[in-house]
Amino acid sequence: MQGTQQLLKVFVTRRIPQEGMRVLNQSGLCKVSLWDSDEPIPRTDLLQGVSGAHGILCLLSDRIDAEVINAAGPNLKVISTLSVGFDHLAVGEIKKRGVRVGYTPDVLTDATAELTVALLLATARRIPEGVEEVKNGGWSSWKPLWLCGYGLSGSTVGVIGLGRIGLAIARRLKPFGVKRLLYSGRTSKPQAAEVDGEFASLDRLVSESDFVVVSCSLTPETQGLCDKALFSKMKKTAVFVNTSRGAVVNQEDLHEALSSGRIAAAGLDVTTPEPLPTDHPLLKLKNCVILPHIGSATYSTRGIMAELCANNLLAGLTGSAMPSELAL
Numbered sequence: 001m002q003g004t005q006q007l008l009k010v011f012v013t014r015r016i017p018q019e020g021m022r023v024l025n026q027s028g029l030c031k032v033s034l035w036d037s038d039e040p041i042p043r044t045d046l047l048q049g050v051s052g053a054h055g056i057l058c059l060l061s062d063r064i065d066a067e068v069i070n071a072a073g074p075n076l077k078v079i080s081t082l083s084v085g086f087d088h089l090a091v092g093e094i095k096k097r098g099v100r101v102g103y104t105p106d107v108l109t110d111a112t113a114e115l116t117v118a119l120l121l122a123t124a125r126r127i128p129e130g131v132e133e134v135k136n137g138g139w140s141s142w143k144p145l146w147l148c149g150y151g152l153s154g155s156t157v158g159v160i161g162l163g164r165i166g167l168a169i170a171r172r173l174k175p176f177g178v179k180r181l182l183y184s185g186r187t188s189k190p191q192a193a194e195v196d197g198e199f200a201s202l203d204r205l206v207s208e209s210d211f212v213v214v215s216c217s218l219t220p221e222t223q224g225l226c227d228k229a230l231f232s233k234m235k236k237t238a239v240f241v242n243t244s245r246g247a248v249v250n251q252e253d254l255h256e257a258l259s260s261g262r263i264a265a266a267g268l269d270v271t272t273p274e275p276l277p278t279d280h281p282l283l284k285l286k287n288c289v290i291l292p293h294i295g296s297a298t299y300s301t302r303g304i305m306a307e308l309c310a311n312n313l314l315a316g317l318t319g320s321a322m323p324s325e326l327a328l
């Protein structure tokens with residue numbers, strides 16, 4: 001049994017599922033300090049909390065930059081994020097200091113793909129609008145021309161970024177009768193064969209697709225990728241869906257495209273900023289369905305993510321192989 005002195009200091013920036021806390025507490029390796037709240041830690045508390053930490057377990061809403069790494073100091077060995085996305089981490093700075101990074105790919109792929117399909121269908125078939133009409137008395141009768149939307153059968157779907165999640169989305173959409181599946185990205189992918197995916201330029205993808213689904217990671221190349229120029233090439237009947245990161249989309253341009261009827265509708269699980277202010281213009285549009293970044297939010301997925309995240313952290317503390325280490 002190690003004495004308290006030798007225990008390594010771990011800082012956890014938010015309440016996480018108990019599966020993760022159990023792994024940390026039962027390891028006998030670390031002394032865990034927790035920001036014991038469901039709400040984000042204020043920056044000053046974060047900087048204070050990480051001081052002297054050997055490991056930091058963080059979320060996608062925590063910006064981990066040079067300031068945080070400096071505040072942690074020379075003990076810091078590992079940062080483990082409870083997310084597959086890592087655009088909130090200053091990887092250059094982290095690498096320079098020889099700190100290792102763990103993340104949670106694969107385990108959230110199915111949940112996120114499922115949510116994307118739900119959002120696509122909700123947006124295309126105007127489900128939130130329909131629910132609202134039932135509640136507010138707008139449902140006067142069965143009407144042939146009322147609340148019509150767009151169906152997947154016979155359609156062309158374009159997936160921007162056919163990575164793990166993009167492929168899982170494509171796999172789920174195909175059985176709805178999708179006729180053509182286009183995808184864009186840096187390179188063509190052999191695994192696209194499984195969904196009869198056709199590699200296409202971004203321009204071709206957006207001009208030929210009935211549904212445009214964004215599933216790429218946020219990088220300097222993809223920041224603001226979906227802008228006025230891109231929306232102007234889409235079909236007027238196109239349904240746009242984004243479950244990756246809000247900053248891939250220029251929201252002003254999206255608002256313009258939606259309010260002018262340039263495209264039919266959009267479903268977003270991610271926005272800039274998050275949360276989106278409740279008076280944001282996008283929230284006034286009936287043809288825009290916005291969710292609060294819940295792609296991976298199933299009980300079991302979040303539990304498995306927390307466990308993986310904790311195991312990544314422990315491996316980083318002990319200098320052993322991580323279950324999921326980010327190559328820096």
Ligand SMILES: O=CC(=O)O
Pocket residue numbers: 060082083084085086108244295296
């Ligand atoms: O957006 C969710 C994640 O990156 O895990």
